[in-house]
Amino acid sequence: MSVQTASAPPRQRKPRRLLRWQRQLRALVLLGALLSTLLMVFHSRVPDFMGLALLVDNAAPWLGLAAPVLLLAALISKSRGAVAFALVPALVWLAGFGAAIVPLSWTAPAASAHTLTVSSQNIKAGTGAAAESARELARGGSDVIALQELDAGSGQDVTAALNADYPHHFVVGTVGVWSKYPLSQSQPLDLGLGWKRALTTQIDTEAGSIRLYAVHAASARPNDHGNRDEMLAQLAATLRADTSHSVIAVGDFNATSADRSFSSLTETLDEPNQDAGLFGFTWPREPFGFMRLDHVLQRGLDVTSNTVVPAGESDHLAVRATVNLPDS
Known part of the structure; x- marks a missing residue:
């Protein structure tokens, strides 16, 4: 007769x-994920207290950088919950800003037989280089050149530099347009x-x-952006x-695309993506840009x-855009 011995049940591993x-560390990850997510989603509702609204609006696209930092901290904490929470701001950033960084070259229509290239730059008053900027933009194939922050005499310098190929111009105060077309x-x-800007x-x-439309918006600082x-x-x-x-608006708007005051413009005009993707920061030029204050909008x-x-x-x-002409 054989004797069967009951095997012991497997031991359950305690978490x-x-x-x-x-x-x-897990608590810090959860707090950081919650804060960055809320700021990205509701940045335009942050009260304008002591200039906070302007700062938060302009920082909103950069809040996505919190995602990899939080994910690294979550992995170090070895908490699955922390890892899951760290992914939330990354997904929110993609939903809110991801479409804006897709390269235009992926979806842009082919150029027609008749196109128009418009360039715009804030040439920085006092540099004495307005004509130099204009000549360089002309060599880049621009049909229309809009310049902002013209100072005394610089408008005449640009007109003299471009007169042969851009005989049509209109200057108002510190803003001017030079065109190959009437x-x-x-x-x-x-x-x-x-006053005229x-x-x-x-x-x-x-x-x-x-x-x-060529625009040089008034300056914006945390406690001074009413104008x-x-x-x-x-x-x-x-x-x-x-x-x-057919409408194009160009210039230095002194506002990023995430700025709540800029949103009223994008309700009636569209801002195209950059050829190579990303945000196309325009200021400062050196050592690297971290804000897009200059825009090309169209309808x-x-x-x-x-x-x-x-x-x-x-x-x-400078910003430069090419469009197919309306009847082409």
């Missing part, structure tokens, strides 16, 4: 308890400031007309009232290219 420092219906815009004109080409906000609000209202089918046009380029001695990079 390993985290050490105190690991629990503390300009019509040109007028200054004060946009609530009481913007203009509008119509570019008349053989393949249709385009309404152009800029008013300019952008009035510009947005002007654009909404403009019945032109009713197919954008085939959009990029930033250096020109002259400005602390801003």
Whole structure:
């Protein structure tokens, strides 16, 4: 007769308890993930107290950098929950800003037989290099050149430098436009400031007309951005009232795409992505840019290219976009 011996049930492994420092690190990861996520989602609702709103809005795209730091800390803590929480800000950043960094070259339409290339730069007053910037932008294939922060005499210098190929121009205060094509219906815009820092004109080409706005918004600082906000609000209202089918607005808006005051503009105009992707930061030029203050916005046009380029001695990079003309 055989005797069967019951085998002992397998021992269940007890979950390993985290050490105190690991629990503390996990708590920091959870807090960091929650804070960065909330700021990315609700940055435009942060109260404008002591300039906090401007700082948070402009920092919003950079908050995605918290994701890899939090993930590394979560892995060090050896907490699965911390790892899961660390992934949340990464997903939120992709949802909020990911579409803006996709290269335009992936989806841009082919250039037609008739295109228009528009360039714009804040040339930085006092450098004496306005004509140099204009010549470099002209050599880059621009059909229309818009410059901001012109100082005494620099407008005349640009006109003299470009006169042979850009015989049409319109200058208002510190903002000017030079064009290969005729300009019509040109007028200054004060946009609530009481002095002129913007203009509008119509570019008349053989393949249709385009309404152009060139803008140099007032400066924005944490505790002093009211004039800029008013300019952008009035510009947005002007654009909404403009019945032109094809519209381009360029210039130094002194606002990033994440700025709550800039959002009123993107409700009526679109900002194309960069040819090679990413955000296309324009300021400062050196040692590296971390804000896009200069923009090309459009309505009713197919954008085939959009990029930033250096020109002259400005602390801003220039923006340059090419569109298919309306009737091409």
